[in-house]
Amino acid sequence: MTANRTHSHAQWSSRLGFVLAATGSAVGLGNIWKFPYMIGQSGGAAFVLIYLLCIAMIGLPILVAEWMLGRRGQKNPINTMSELARTHKRSQAWVLVGVSGVLGAFLILSFYSVIGGWALAYVGDAIGGGFRGLDADGAGALFTGMLANPGVLLLWHTVFMALIIGVVAMGVIGGLERAAKLLMPALGVLLVILVGYGMASGGFGAALAYLFNPDWSLVTGEVVLAALGHAFFTLSLGMGIMMAYGSYLDRKVDLLRTARTVVIMDTVIAIAAGLAIFPIVFANNLDPGAGPGLIFVTLPIAFGGIAGGALLGLMFFLLLTFAALTSAISLLEPIVELVEERTPLNRRAATVVAGLATWALGIAALLSFNAWSEVLIFGLTVFDLLDQLTSKFLLPLTGLGVILFAAWCLDKESVRKELGLGAGAFSVWQAVTRFIAPAGVLIVFFSSL
Numbered sequence: 001m002t003a004n005r006t007h008s009h010a011q012w013s014s015r016l017g018f019v020l021a022a023t024g025s026a027v028g029l030g031n032i033w034k035f036p037y038m039i040g041q042s043g044g045a046a047f048v049l050i051y052l053l054c055i056a057m058i059g060l061p062i063l064v065a066e067w068m069l070g071r072r073g074q075k076n077p078i079n080t081m082s083e084l085a086r087t088h089k090r091s092q093a094w095v096l097v098g099v100s101g102v103l104g105a106f107l108i109l110s111f112y113s114v115i116g117g118w119a120l121a122y123v124g125d126a127i128g129g130g131f132r133g134l135d136a137d138g139a140g141a142l143f144t145g146m147l148a149n150p151g152v153l154l155l156w157h158t159v160f161m162a163l164i165i166g167v168v169a170m171g172v173i174g175g176l177e178r179a180a181k182l183l184m185p186a187l188g189v190l191l192v193i194l195v196g197y198g199m200a201s202g203g204f205g206a207a208l209a210y211l212f213n214p215d216w217s218l219v220t221g222e223v224v225l226a227a228l229g230h231a232f233f234t235l236s237l238g239m240g241i242m243m244a245y246g247s248y249l250d251r252k253v254d255l256l257r258t259a260r261t262v263v264i265m266d267t268v269i270a271i272a273a274g275l276a277i278f279p280i281v282f283a284n285n286l287d288p289g290a291g292p293g294l295i296f297v298t299l300p301i302a303f304g305g306i307a308g309g310a311l312l313g314l315m316f317f318l319l320l321t322f323a324a325l326t327s328a329i330s331l332l333e334p335i336v337e338l339v340e341e342r343t344p345l346n347r348r349a350a351t352v353v354a355g356l357a358t359w360a361l362g363i364a365a366l367l368s369f370n371a372w373s374e375v376l377i378f379g380l381t382v383f384d385l386l387d388q389l390t391s392k393f394l395l396p397l398t399g400l401g402v403i404l405f406a407a408w409c410l411d412k413e414s415v416r417k418e419l420g421l422g423a424g425a426f427s428v429w430q431a432v433t434r435f436i437a438p439a440g441v442l443i444v445f446f447s448s449l
């Protein structure tokens with residue numbers, strides 16, 4: 001069992017395996033579900049442009065910083081921060097960065113799994129012919145009927161968590177990496193088919209215009225904030241995930257180049273999701289600005305009406321499920337790494353314990369939609385509370401801590417060498433990580449309060 005105790009020396013088997021796992025984490029419900037509806041609500045292409053800027057100036061530097069800290073610490077995010085604070089003669093208060101990261105991952109996974117369960121349930125509906133002939137009312141009723149039924153939500157949340165636990169229990173190479181190598185190519189193929197269908201449908205031109213013609217009059221402060229927040233969420237930052245993933249990373253891997261690859265793939269897939277969804281929406285005269293219901297209410301109307309709609313619906317919700325699974329796997333990893341390193345449990349037992357705890361909290365989240373819809377804490381349901389607590393507090397604060405530690409506490413020369421930068425490029429890196437990215441995070445933090 002000593003192999004289990006020293007698992008922090010576990011490593012990705014190759015750079016490709018790491019890239020796929022990190023991209024799998026980044027590409028999730030945020031890309032397929034949230035990004036398209038945010039575009040729909042926030043004024044189309046102008047939002048996309050601002051989002052891209054946020055990714056470049058804030059998302060990418062924090063991603064690199066998380067990997068760098070994880071790779072230097074070689075442990076779970078809490079022990080990594082403790083170790084780095086000690087070796088750099090800084091206050092142990094930095095440990096809080098690791099604590100809020102892992103706590104954030106735990107809280108997010110509990111409700112992320114509930115939404116992953118919705119995706120699974122819709123896969124079932126597509127197979128069972130549940131979309132056939134749906135009109136707007138029928139699609140609305142299908143969705144609200146599911147939310148109103150705690151048994152159904154519990155079933156799919158449980159199946160979803162069981163899949164995640166099964167994968168993570170098998171370890172970094174046998175579980176995380178293998179799942180990514182299987183699911184990410186499958187996701188790519190499904191997306192290509194769906195975008196291909198979109199091109200052939202009558203709505204592609206309208207979708208392109210919607211996604212790529214900027215209308216700057218729609219850009220408000222709120223839109224900028226939403227773009228910033230999403231840049232954070234979509235790269236799985238501020239949750240200890242990328243730190244945990246970095247702890248399994250070989251010294252030789254080029255962080256900047258790898259981050260660029262992951263960020264590009266994440267963005268391309270998010271935009272491709274828009275190119276899969278909006279043509280169907282426009283070709284069927286549906287409303288692109290339906291918000292969170294865009295995927296679970298609007299699209300099923302189309303799937304219910306068009307030829308081959310059941311198959312398209314199946315492919316679409318499988319795509320959503322695969323994206324959610326690889327992200328949820330990454331959410332469980334930092335918690336498992338922590339339990340494994342701080343208790344006598346081996347990896348399997350640690351995964352089951354961490355997974356069961358998350359599953360249990362998820363039950364409170366799913367009851368928010370029905371039995372406990374009247375149970376309010378600070379005026380919010382449990383589901384909304386978990387969402388707001390993480391997205392407004394834990395994630396930005398963790399991200400801020402990560403970037404500040406990396407920019408101000410690490411030895412400058414060693415960072416410059418690690419990133420392989422010349423003096424000029426390194427001063428750009430420093431300006432971005434010391435000032436621009438932290439200022440960006442702070443702005444989002446205070447304006448969302």
Ligand code: PHE
Pocket residue numbers: 025026027028029030031108233234235236237239241327328330331
């Ligand atoms: N990055 C994932 C997405 O875009 C979301 C996620 C958030 C994944 C938090 C892991 C952790 O959906």
